[in-house]
Amino acid sequence: MGVGRVSAPQKITDDFVQTFQIEGMNVRGRIVRLGAVADRVLQAHGYPDPVSAITGEALAIVALLGASLKFDGLLTLQVRSDGPVSMVVADFAAPGTVRACATYDLHKAAKPGAAMLGEGSFALTIDQGADMDRYQGIVPLEAAGLTESVLNYFTQSEQIPTAMRVAAATVVTRDEQGRLTRHWRAGGILVQNIAVLGGQGVQHLENPDEAWTRASILLNTAEAHELVDPQLTAERLLYRLYHEDGVRVFPPLPVQFGCRCAPERVLSVLQTYDREELSDLVVDGAIAATCEFCSATYRFTLDEAGAQAPSADER
Ligand SMILES: [Zn+2]
Incomplete structure (x- = not known):
């Protein structure tokens, strides 16, 4: 304890999702960083910024949740709302292909400060491939946004204590000719208290609830800009959050854009x-x-x- 360490240096710095474990805490998590992939999806759609931001968050969420799927699994997030954004669909096809789109009312979405989502439903569909059952969980859409809806989903459908932060935003960079260009990025972190699952690898802690509370409080100190900052690597962000306990990271899983239309x-x-x-x-x-x-x-x-x-x- 008290030895901050991050093992297994990663080779790629963007467009991946990576599993990690916080030592001595029974906490597992995943971190996602989407650079070129988020930019590819969102620039091509050309939505108003607030709509792009929600669509980018949906991309980060499906990558965080889909990374545990079997080799031909498919995870689909579908939001329906009576707000300016009436629908968001994002999916993750194992082993690492994402896509997303949204439908919206241009006039309502253009109002400054307008909440993009209203009342509606939030559905996750998990298809584990041929010969496996398809599972769909639907919860009410939370006005607070997609993150709150995911957490509500985990409370109701999976009953695994979960904390999550996601963000999507633009960053401005200067290219070799000195021109400024604007790119979309998305990122997020999910942590789960795996003690409730029992089984292998679960440790007997003196204060298991306290460990989980601390892990989720620390996660919520991650600022939105840190989740998308191209200068701050995933490892350094995890180190900043959990260095007191030590974080073990597993090999990153590359994420790419792809469409299955035909x-x-x-x-x-x-x-x-x-x-x-x-x-x-x-x-x-x-x-x-x-x-x-x-x-x-x-x-x-x-x-x-x-x-x-x-x-x-x-x-
Ligand atoms: Zn297509």
């Missing part, structure tokens, strides 16, 4: 429309459908899109 998937959606509805979608001889996540546009002729579509009177 022409067949778009076609299968279009084929749920009838022929007349499809005809209304034809512009310049084609039906164009754009992926909300990656902005890829797929074009089909009416015959392709309507190959199996019934006409309205057949239904």
Whole structure:
């Protein structure tokens, strides 16, 4: 005790999620840092800043929660709200691919100081791959934001004491030509009291509740800017928070942007429309459908899109 140490030096400094353990505390956690990945997703969407910030937080959250999935697992976060941001969807496909998008009301979102989320629902869906059950937990959306909703989810669905901080923000850097550029970044830390799980590796502590309280209080001393600061490595941030107890970090898991949209998937959606509805979608001889996540546009002729579509009177 009292020996601050961080072992296993990490090779990558951005776009990863990493598991850590606080020595002698029965506390496990994960830290996520998204640089180019967050920037890629959020710049491409071009949402107003407050909408981008929520979407970036959702990216950090799915990376924190999804990192424990099996090799072909999928974790999806879906928020529906009656606020300026009406929907946020983010997902994490194991072993480390994320994407996110949002829908919003431009006029409401542009009001200075407006809360982006109103009342609604917060759902997490976990799909562990072929032959495994799909699990979905839904809790009310907390007006305080996504973090509060995740914590509420853990209290109600998993009953593992959890603390979490996430942030998404822009940083301005100067490139080689001296020009200033603005980048989106996202980051976060999650800690969990694994003592409730029992089993291997759980230590018998004199004051287990006190250890957990201290771990969560220390986490909440992490400032939002520290979670996204490109100059502050994940290791140094963990060291700052938990050096008195010692932190053991595990190898980082790289995170990348990726979309799973494909022409067949778009076609299968279009084929749920009838022929007349499809005809209304034809512009310049084609039906164009754009992926909300990656902005890829797929074009089909009416015959392709309507190959199996019934006409309205057949239904
Ligand atoms: Zn896509």
